[in-house]
Amino acid sequence: MNKANTGRFFEDFSLGQVLEHPIPRTITEADASLYLALTGNRFSLYCNKEFAFQLGYSKQPLDNMLVFHIAFGKTVNDISLNAVANLGYAEVEFLLPVFVGDTLSVVSEVIGLRENSNGKTGIVYVHSRAMNQEGYPVLSWKRWVMVHKKEKGMHNTYAVEPQLKNSVGFGALSIPEELNIQSYDDRYSGEAYRLDDYDNREWIDHKNGLTIDNSEHTMATKLYQNDAKVHFNNHQMENTPHQQRLVYGGHIISLCRNLTQNGLANAQWIAAINGGSHLNPSYAGDTIYAVSQVLKKQELGSGIGALRLRTLGFKNADWEELKPLYEKAVESKSKLSSDFVLDLDYTVLIPS
Amino acid sequence: MNKANTGRFFEDFSLGQVLEHPIPRTITEADASLYLALTGNRFSLYCNKEFAFQLGYSKQPLDNMLVFHIAFGKTVNDISLNAVANLGYAEVEFLLPVFVGDTLSVVSEVIGLRENSNGKTGIVYVHSRAMNQEGYPVLSWKRWVMVHKKEKGMHNTYAVEPQLKNSVGFGALSIPEELNIQSYDDRYSGEAYRLDDYDNREWIDHKNGLTIDNSEHTMATKLYQNDAKVHFNNHQMENTPHQQRLVYGGHIISLCRNLTQNGLANAQWIAAINGGSHLNPSYAGDTIYAVSQVLKKQELGSGIGALRLRTLGFKNADWEELKPLYEKAVESKSKLSSDFVLDLDYTVLIPS
Amino acid sequence: MNKANTGRFFEDFSLGQVLEHPIPRTITEADASLYLALTGNRFSLYCNKEFAFQLGYSKQPLDNMLVFHIAFGKTVNDISLNAVANLGYAEVEFLLPVFVGDTLSVVSEVIGLRENSNGKTGIVYVHSRAMNQEGYPVLSWKRWVMVHKKEKGMHNTYAVEPQLKNSVGFGALSIPEELNIQSYDDRYSGEAYRLDDYDNREWIDHKNGLTIDNSEHTMATKLYQNDAKVHFNNHQMENTPHQQRLVYGGHIISLCRNLTQNGLANAQWIAAINGGSHLNPSYAGDTIYAVSQVLKKQELGSGIGALRLRTLGFKNADWEELKPLYEKAVESKSKLSSDFVLDLDYTVLIPS
Incomplete structure (x- = not known):
């Protein structure tokens, strides 16, 4: 028996199964610097200790997307090492700020299982939660992945699919307790736009583009200790239709999110991914380029507002070129062209 | 109106205008490690806490070139996003040491404006200053850039050009107050050469070469939060005469400066860039390769000396190959060949 | 006289000569993060502060391979800048844990010299030791390198070769004093295999592969301040039979070691390299891929065991493909094929 882990197959999952993911991770100031260098983060709260203190934080908070990637990375070895595809995310909720020096542990529960009619694959739904060193949950998310079966055929008598919400309601968003938004100073972020300056359905073209290189995306993914081989093993990927390594989807989310800083500089807190x-x-x-549309907005009280955004990521073309294609696809209710790489629905906090 | 910033054009600048650059930045130990990994820094003071303490510092000082790049990066979005070219630097003065944990804010003042006769571009002169979290100025520099106009034509009735000094005088150099140079131990740097060992007009061939890769120079530039698109956006650069991304000029300065460690290992402090x-x-x-020439030297007292150096950076050829070309160009007062990438005139402090 | 160092030649070494290597280095939390991002480290002890505290450490210990590379890097400029080849290592002993914030100084003594009969090169044997800021030795190792001579011909009247042990005996291994192995919790590492679960001669195929990119291996090598030009200077390497930069051998050791985490997750401490x-x-x-074979195992007492391992690194082929070639080579006592890049004999500590 070879001792190396080769990942779970569909048959290895059972409903209600709880997986305690190994290798809890202390997130350091260095991880924050690397995140900045690898993804081009320019949100001012995460690179300015003085600003964080002024807003009421006692320590430097970490960008929620960095927290997400590190927590997500923990789950890969147990859940998606043999994944055919990551099908989706829902109810991603950032519950508490994570600070430099915090150590995250991650646990997942299998909340749904469904075999595909081809008999070769099945869908596994999991609910994952990350806790800090004091045991407080800081992040909760659901995702579903298609995984290979060990043996062909249909095995289960029924399918269980969890009920997933389309979005995290504005009322359910977690607002950092220590946050003293009255001290928020636009000069630090560089933009004056606050909640009221954004209109429902408004589009923002974030303009800049970021080119991806192999070292960069693989370093980011190794930093997250995500060991899905599609990102790292060119020797194996050469013989797939991709003919090369795939960029971790989360890296694309980070690139797009960081591009949105140009036009959404005060939307510093991701509160939820819907x-x-x-x-x-x-x-x-x-x-990679990005545009965002405001889906919905609301004043939450105490000077804090919520914006529900849709960010579209696309590649090797700018928005002026793609907008007509996008509009045509919407009109004809057809799929977006292969230029588009990401469609993300999420909610941010912003001073009102 | 799209909310994303697309940068200032010539018409957007006015004489005396003050720009408070957003996104002040806390510089961490991690930034110093990344700088080392990205640029090959081997100056001993910046990687050895014990040596720094022995020299009188109470905290780990940061390499002045790292400080410069982070401060410079802050100004790009407001000044040079639409720059045709960075034309020059002058009076770059490092006023106070910057330590791990310090947060820098940067302010620029427009000190000159001159339209070009083509009616399409103009030159903007700015004086930028970086302050630490206590409000003390740590770095001051002037630069001038050629920027596009929004509309063709001549608009101003007169041109204002600032008087820029050819160099920062030896008497005006800032010497770190806490520096106890008597404790300087050559064993830490690995070279015994001090002020008196360098002769006026002496050349030093630093010998080693460093090859640049895309991930590396773009990570460095993202670390500095410099978002000039020429460094990041290959999709746009493909259609320019360069056909690819340009390396941030400051990265070349850092590579050359760090190459000079071989032969100038005790010249640990850059005091000014002339x-x-x-x-x-x-x-x-x-x-990238580098050679340096000693332009001038002076004992400043208390065991500290100043060396004014000229460092030439060149590429894909060593000095033995290029020296005859250089000498011919000097003799005929013609331009240096396209192998040369940098001509830097700066002043360093060195134990005497 | 050009002031830049161009390295020692065979004639520059003498028996008993002591070289105090310059540029002592403080190792930071950031170096640990970078090591993780550059080499894919997933050993849980080095990324989880809480786990380290639970095991009795008062500060975050650093991965011994990171310590080795930084210490080794210090010796390159004085010993192997003109090396034709690094011939081997022996008696690499990790004596004390190194913690975030420690500063390492390295000293080498020449313990052997032997001229090659071609008259062009010679072999230099050195014993290097790294000390922390308190003067305690943390790492000791011997290596021998073939270096060029300045002048052709035979100069010495006799050859001195040190007696090198084939391995560091289990009884001579240093066990971290603060280590409280009773608190070791397998859930943190993700594997339940302890000393008794490994059999003599057992093979472990670590399965995963890691593709190397230029930025990554050069950043790692710069992080270690190792300035051997073969890793950095593509312009010079283009005209060698390699036609490109060589990856630092130590980077390959780290990649292989980190790949072994899959199957050897509790073998967190490298105690010696034989x-x-x-x-x-x-x-x-x-x-790069890796397999390991257990050479020997022993209970050391107090819940700690030692495993002597042989890890083979190979490239662009998996073990199923290479195993027959390996077995054939062993049977016929011939050299391993060019797919193999590393053959490492080392000893790890593991809970028993």
Whole structure:
């Protein structure tokens, strides 16, 4: 018996099964710097200790997307090492700020199982939660992945699918307790736009593009200790239709989110991800662009507002070129073209 | 109206205008490690806490070039996003040491404006200053950039050009107050050469070469939160005469400066940059080499000396190959060949 | 006289000569994060502060391979800048844990010299030791390198070769004093295998592969301040039979060691390296795999066991493909094929 883990197959999952993921991780100031260098983060709260203190934090908070990637990375070895595809995310809720020096542990529960009619694969739904070193939950999310079966055939007598919400309601968002938004100073972020300056259905073209290189996306993914081989093993990927390594979908989310800083500089806190799809794979050499649309907005009280946003990521073309294609696809209710790589629905907090 | 910033054009600048650059930045131990990994820094003071303490510092000081890049990066979005070219630097003065944990804010003042006769571009002169979290100025510099106009034509009735000094005088150099140079131990740097060992007009061939890769120079530039698109957006750069991303000029300065450690290991403090030109662009794949010439030297007292140096950076050829070309160009007063990428005039402190 | 160091030649070494290597280095939390991002480290002890505290450490210990690379890097400039080849390592002993914030100084003594009969090269044997800021030795190792002579011909009248042990005996291994192994919790590492679960001669196929990119291996090597030009200077390497930069052999050791985490997750402490050979060079683009064989095991008492392992690194082929070639080579006592890059004999501590 070889001692190396080769990942779970569909038959290895059972409803209600609880997986305690190993290798809890202390997140350091260095992880924050690397995240900045690898993804181009310019949100001012995460690189300015003085600003954080002024807003009431006692320690430097970490960007929620960095927290997400590190927590998500913990689950890969147990859940998605043999995944055919990551099908979706729902109810991603950032519950508490995570600070430099915190150590995250992650646990997942299997909340749904459904065999595919081809008899070769099945869908596993999991609810994952990350806790800090004091045991407080800081992040909760659900995702579903298609995984291979060990043996062909149909095994279960019924399918269990969890009821997933389309979005995390504005009322259910967690607002950092220590946050003293009255001290928020726009000069630190560089933009004056606050809640009221954004209109429902408004589009923002974030303009800049970021080109991906192999070292960069693989370093980011190794930093998250995510060991899905599609990102790292060129020797194996050469013989797939991709013919090369795939960029971790979360890296694309981070690139797009960080591009949105240009036009959404005060939307510093991601409070929830309502849903997300990776529309097409990305590879080294691709240049990623992003646009966002305001889906919904609301004053939450105490000077804090919530914006529900849809961010579209696309590659090797700018928005002026793609907008007509996008509009045509919407009109004809057809799929977006292969230029599009990400469709993310999420909610941010912003001073009102 | 799209909310994303697309940068200032010539018409957006006015004489005396003050720009408070957003996103102040806390510089961490991690930034110092990344700087080392990205640029090959081997100056002993910046990687050895014990040596720093022995020299009188109460905290780990940061390499002045790292400080410069982070401060410079802050100004790009407001000043040079639409720059045709960075024309030059002058009076770059490092006023106070910057330590791990310090937070820098940067302010620029427009000190000169001159339209070009083509009616399409103009030159903007700015004086930028970086302050630490206590409000003390740590770095001051002037630069001038050529920027596009929104509309063609001549608009101003007069041109204002600032008087820029050719160099920061030896008497005006800032010496770190806490520096106890008597404790300087050559064994830590690995070279015994001090002020008196360098002769006026002496050349030093630093010998080693460093090859640039895309991930590396773009990570460095993202670390500095410099978002000039020429460094990041291959999709746009493909359709320019460069056909690819340009390496941030400051990265070349850092590579050359760090190469000088071999032969100038005790010149640990850059006190001032008197002037600098990027002679030619650099691209991923280029191998950078450097030579330095001593322009002037002086004992400043208390065991500290100043060396004014000229460092030439060049690529894909060693000095033995290029020296005859250099000498011919000097003799005929013609331009240096396209192998040369940097001509930097700066002043360092060195134990005497 | 050019002031830049161009390295020692065979004639520059003498028996008993002591070289105090310059540029002592403080190792930071950031170096640990970078090591993780650059080499894919997933050993739980080095990324989880809470786990370290639980095991009795008062500070975050650093991965011994990171310690080795940083210490080794210090010696390159004085010993192997003109090396034709790094011939081998022996008696690599990790004596004390190194913690975040420690500063390492390295000293080497020449313990052997032997001229090669071609009259062009010679072999230099050195014993290097790294000390922390309190002067305690933390790492000791011997290596021998072939270096060029300045002048052709035979100069010495006799050869001195040190007696090198084939291995560091189990009884001579240093066990971290603060280590409270009773608190070891397998849930943190993710594997339940302890000393007794491994059999003598057992093979472990670690399965995963990691592709190397240029930025990554050069960043790692710069992080270690190892300035051997073969890793950095593509312009010079293009005209060698390699036609490109060589990956630092130590980077390959780290990749292989980190791959072993899958199957050896509780073997968190490298206590000694008994010997190692770089069988073939690696280049950017290569995908590295590893298998390990248990050579010997022993209970050391107090709940700690020692495993002597042989890890083979190979590239661009998986073990199923290479195993027959390996077995054939063993049977016929012939050299391993050019797919193999590393043969490392080392001893790890593991809970028993």
